[in-house]
Amino acid sequence: MSCRAIRQAILFSMVAAYGFACLDSALAQTLNDPKLHVRELVSGLSQPTAMVFIGPADILVLQKGDGLVRRVINGVLQPDQILDVAVDNASERGLLGIAIHPSFPSAPFVYLYYTQSSTAGDSSGSPLANRVYRYLWNGSALVSPSLILDLPVTPGPNHDGGAMTFGPDGKLYVVIGDLNRDGQLQNFSTGPAPDNTSVILRVNDDGSVPKDNPFFDLGGNLAKYYAYGVRNSFGLAFDPVTGELWDSENGPDSYDEINLVLPGFNSGWERIMGPVSRDLQGGGDLVIFPGADYADPKFSWLNTVGPTALTFLNSARLGVDYQNDLFVGDINNGNLYRFRMNAPRNGFTFTSPGLSDLVADGDAEFQEVLLGSGFGGITDLKVGPDGLLYVLSFGLGKIFVISSRLVISGQSASVDFDGDGRSDIGVYRDGTWFILRSSDGGMKAVGWGIAGDMPVSADYDGDGKTDIAVYRNGDWFIHRSSDGGLTTVGLGGLPQDIPLN
DSSP states (O other): OOHHHHHHHOOHHHHHHHTTTTSOTTOOOEESOTTEEEEEEEOOOSSEEEEEEEETTEEEEEETTTOEEEEEETTEEOSSOSEEOOBBOSTTOSEEEEEEOTTTTTSOEEEEEEEEESSSSOBSSOEEEEEEEEEEEOSSOEEEEEEEEEEOOOSOSSOOOOOEEEOTTSOEEEEEOOTTOOSGGGTOTTSOOOOSOSEEEEEOTTSOOOTTSTTGGGOGGGGGEEEEOOSOOSEEEEOTTTOOEEEEEOOSSSOEEEEEEOTTEEOOTTTOSSOGGGOTTTTTTOOOOTTOEEOOOSEEESSOOOEEEEEEOOSSTTOGGGTTOEEEEESSSOOEEEEOBOTTSSSBOOOOGGGTTSEEOSGGGGTTTEEEEOOSSEEEEEEOTTSOEEEEETTTTEEEEEEEOOEETTEEOOBOTTSSSSOBEEEEETTEEEEEEEETTEEEEEESSOSSOOBOOBOSSSSSSOBEEEEETTEEEEEEEETTEEEEEEESOOOSSOOOO
C-alpha cells in the first residue's frame, strides 16, 4: 500500500501503529500563500502529540508512546525529559494532552491527560484509566501530581480523546471519545446511563464541578458535561473574539467535522455524522437530555482526513488578512487548513460554489481551505507568544513555525503587520522583530519592543552608503534606497545582532 493510500485510509490509531514509517523524513512543507514562510524549529521528537508554551521560546512537548514530557528552549530540544509517566500506548492510548493554568506562571499548574498504565512502566494493552493530573511547575520539573479526572479506558483501545484547554471563563475543558461504547451518551436511548465517554467535560481548575454547567441540575455524571455525542476529537479551541468553543471530530469512514460547541451541544454520534440532511433517519432518534440541543457541523469532509488540532490566530503576525481565522491540522495527510470566519463568527465564509452545502465532497472542493501540506501528520497547532503559528508533526517528530515573508525579490514586502492599512517592513534584532515604516523620508521603528520612533539607518557593508537590514528565510538581506525604492544589494553573512544605528 502506498503512503498516500495509508494516509487517506486510516485515522489516528492506525497512523500511530504504522508510526509513519513510509513517510519520507525529508518531506517538503509547502504553503499555498507566497507571502508566508515555513521553517523547521526543532527535530528529534518521538510521536509528539501536544505542546504548550510556558514562556517565550520555551515549549513543553508530549511524546505519546514513551510518556515523556520534553522541553524545547530557543529551538533546542533539551537532552533530559521534564517528566516520565507510565503510559499504556496501545492504539490511540498514551500521553495525549497538555494545558497550563490561565494564570500561569503565577498559578504554576500544568495539566496532563494520559492513559495510565496498570504496570510500573510503559505497557501496551494493560491500561489502568484515562486520567487528568495537575502538576506543579517548579521552574525545571513537573512535581506534586494531583488527580483531577478519572475517566474510562475500555474497551477502546482507540477513541480516547485527550485534547484539553482552558476557556476564557477559567474552566478546564477536556474531551474523551466513545471508547467504542453504545450508551445514552452515544445516542442509544436504551443503552447504559452516562458513563464519561463521548463528552466534553467542563470542570474548575481543581477538578470540581461548576454550578453553571448546562446539565448541573441533572446531577450525577451529567453535571460535569458541557457537550456529548462526540465520536472522538483531537482538537478544542476558543474563539478569541466571541469566547465560544469549537472542536474537530473524527468520523468513521466519512464526515469528519468542525463544530461550534455551545453549552449543552449534542454532536449526534452514533446516529449522525455530517449534516442531518444527509442522514436517512434525520435527528428524531437522538437522545436529548433537558438543556441539550443538536446542531449541524459548520464544515465536513466527506472523505476522512482525520482532523486534529485547531487554533485561532489571535495575532496579525501573518498579516491582518489571517488575524483571528481558524487553522486546522489533519493526521492522515499532514495538511494545514485555514477557515475564514463569517461576520457573526458562527460559521465560515467560502467562495467556492461546491462548499455552499458546507461539505467538501472530494479533494477538489477543499482546495479553497487548504493552506499547506507535507507536515507528516499534524497533532497540534499553537500560536506562540511571538504571534506566529507553530505546527507539531507526529510523523516527522518536528515543530515547524509559519511566519510572514518580509522581502519579495528586491522590493519591500507589502505586509501590513499592525493593521493600520500601511505596508510595513520587519527587522530582527536581539531576538525581537521590529516594525519599520517610511516616515518623514526615513525609516522609523513604530512597534514591537521600541518605545517611540527610532531611526534605523546604518552602513552595514562599509561602503559609505546607508543601508537597511531585513531578515528572511534564515538570512539577512541588505537593502539600500535606489531610484525611490528599496533594492536588494547583498545577503547573508551578517551577525544576528545588527546595530540599528
